[in-house]
Amino acid sequence: MAHVGLITGSGFYVQSGAATAPRTVATPFGPVTVAEGRVNGHTVTHIARHGAAHERLSNHVAHRANIWALHELGVDAIVASTAVGLLVADTPLGVPILFVDMYFPSNRLADGGLATFFVTPGDPRRGHWIPQAPFSPALRGMLEGAARRAGTGVAAGGCYAHADGPRFNTAAEHRALGAAGATAVSQTCGPEAVLAGELGIPYALVGFGVNHVGGLGLPYTDDARMADLLAGHATVVGRLIEAFLAGLPADATFPLDTGSVFRVAGGA
Numbered sequence: 001m002a003h004v005g006l007i008t009g010s011g012f013y014v015q016s017g018a019a020t021a022p023r024t025v026a027t028p029f030g031p032v033t034v035a036e037g038r039v040n041g042h043t044v045t046h047i048a049r050h051g052a053a054h055e056r057l058s059n060h061v062a063h064r065a066n067i068w069a070l071h072e073l074g075v076d077a078i079v080a081s082t083a084v085g086l087l088v089a090d091t092p093l094g095v096p097i098l099f100v101d102m103y104f105p106s107n108r109l110a111d112g113g114l115a116t117f118f119v120t121p122g123d124p125r126r127g128h129w130i131p132q133a134p135f136s137p138a139l140r141g142m143l144e145g146a147a148r149r150a151g152t153g154v155a156a157g158g159c160y161a162h163a164d165g166p167r168f169n170t171a172a173e174h175r176a177l178g179a180a181g182a183t184a185v186s187q188t189c190g191p192e193a194v195l196a197g198e199l200g201i202p203y204a205l206v207g208f209g210v211n212h213v214g215g216l217g218l219p220y221t222d223d224a225r226m227a228d229l230l231a232g233h234a235t236v237v238g239r240l241i242e243a244f245l246a247g248l249p250a251d252a253t254f255p256l257d258t259g260s261v262f263r264v265a266g267g268a
Helices: 063-073 137-150 171-179 189-198 223-246
Strands: 003-008 023-025 032-039 042-048 077-086 096-098 101-103 127-131 159-162 184-186 203-212 259-263
Touching: 003 063, 003 223, 023 063, 032 063, 032 223, 042 063, 063 189, 077 137, 077 189, 077 223, 096 137, 096 223, 127 189, 137 203, 137 223, 159 189, 184 203, 189 203, 189 259, 203 223
Parallel strands: 003 042, 003 077, 077 203, 101 159, 159 184
Antiparallel strands: 023 032, 032 042, 077 184, 096 203, 127 259
């Protein structure tokens, strides 16, 4: 049976099936609160990225601790969700988005440090993650099938942009992201993809559009509409994830298809 890690974002704090009392996992990068459960015979470990009551803004998220905790607990794959601002008009609001590419040139953690586990000179694990696809194509295919079974709709494709928070971007910054090919933006998932890649864990990202960003001539999303969409994040993406877990066969495996770590001379 498989062990799946879930990391969920704004408006999405509890996942059906991961319903045990939360517990704390100690990591070299700080403590992490996880909830665990079983769905369809598979183990599910859930981390609410922002905390149970959104006490952590994007600049407070301990990405290395979160990914390390899932690694230590032995997850076979990670499925993450994030509420996003849309940079294009042809992706609908309120529909799960399965990204294929990522724009994250800063490669920075929330605290400004580099998004890497390779921080010590001479570390035998040290190396360079070479992304083939930042989000697992195999996992994405499974999630797309689950979305269709769950009837949530799905927008397959697009490029996720990571922007540092907690402030939102200016119109000029949105134009720059669009010029780079990004189709949606949020403030949390770039480090997760990189860190999971360094540890050899397949990672897929499900976006959920809650507004059209400013500065690109897109339809305006008022605060009330955005709040309604944010409230629907857990419901809609939660149904997709439930269908994904329910559809996993007993012998489910997840190929490492996101890239590889090139070990430098003298490394492991």
